[in-house]
Amino acid sequence: MFDNMRYVVLLVLVMVWQYSCVNAQHIIHLADLSEEQHEINPYLSTKVPDRIMLSWSGDPATSQSVTWRTDGSVLNSYGQIARLTAMPPEAGDIKDISGSYKSLVWVSDLSHYHTVRFEGLEPGTWYLYRVGDGEHWSEWNRFRTASQVPYNFSFIYMGDAQNDIREYWSHVIRGATMNAAGARFILFAGDLVLSSGGDYSWGEWFEGAGWIFRTIPTIPASGNSDHIRLGDPEIDTRLLYPQYLLNFDTPGNGPIGFDDLIYYVDYQGVRFISLYSNFESIEPGKLVLIDHERVVTEDIIHIQTEWLESVLRNNPNKYTVAVFHHPVHSARKDRENDRLREAWKPLFERYSVDLVLQGHDHLYARGQIGERGPVYMISHAGPKMGNLDETGVALHWTSKTGENMQMWQEIEVLEDHLLVTAFKEDGVVYDKFKIVKDTSGNISLIELQTK
């Protein structure tokens, strides 16, 4: 619960913000930023589309959303799409789509974040697309829709990038994508960027990924570090980066009031559920905001848990994968997340969730808990390293751990099992196992030999 002073601070913050929002969706003033965020940003927007990102607001078999950024002078949001053939698309093959944009003022720079949704697509088909304002276009990029036939695909799972992204994370995501050629999407377990990194951090993230986000869709979850630390002198205030909400076009099937953050995507026999675990950051002296209207309180646990149960209960898919940032079971000392464990773990077991993908601890750990329990994994991709508590908490639930490595994972979805391979940053396999679920919903983790 918040004390009176926190409410007063919040009320003032909301009033100032609402006054500022007359002409723009999101405004960040210089005074909002902490000192380290004041550095000069080399990633300013221009008329040419950048930060182009594929995500899903609809069925991955028949739709594809594209988001991108321009400067504030660009008032049109257009997409063009054609089937991929051996020839460049001709005028008669191209379909034009109109989209929309939202504004972000970052200190003194106005950017527009655009979205188009390509719909009515053919399943299992490659397309070419480009986005722009009719004058300044992106290059033609390609993507592939999901098949209507279940299973037989792979995806990449990555933990925290977080810090020194350009310097040290760039080659990891590029290596992952080259290694797992054919992966259908990349799932991020939060801490995409640095809380003190400002817009610069997002610039690094997009530069690191290069063309990858324009070609391979993402399924993100947000972490604590995806919340910018505001320079509020009274109270430690964290606000979800507006860029986080603007960069992804998510399905909107989550709980009312949070459906831009919490959602599920069904992809070829798997339900992927993305949850918001940052209520774990609520503590005395700390305020967490999603935007100028939404304060994170304990209510988000109950609202989310009720919704989670409904999407687990009404799930036609064989497999279920959950992704969020804070681990159900930590592998580091004094980093347990009791609130989410108490709320979600029983549901994961009751509804035979196969795999729970997490981040936050900056190390590698995985293990299964309970017969019907999912396999829990923690991984990270960036250069920040955390130490395992090998004699304490990690012992109780892990069957494989690692530290001091940057990593990525490829997960193959097959009809009779999930095959999980964890790679070190140099491409060497560090861990490999299968997850098999029987007809009663019991889950078995089967170890596979690694060198």
Ligand SMILES: [Fe+2]
């Ligand atoms: Fe984190």
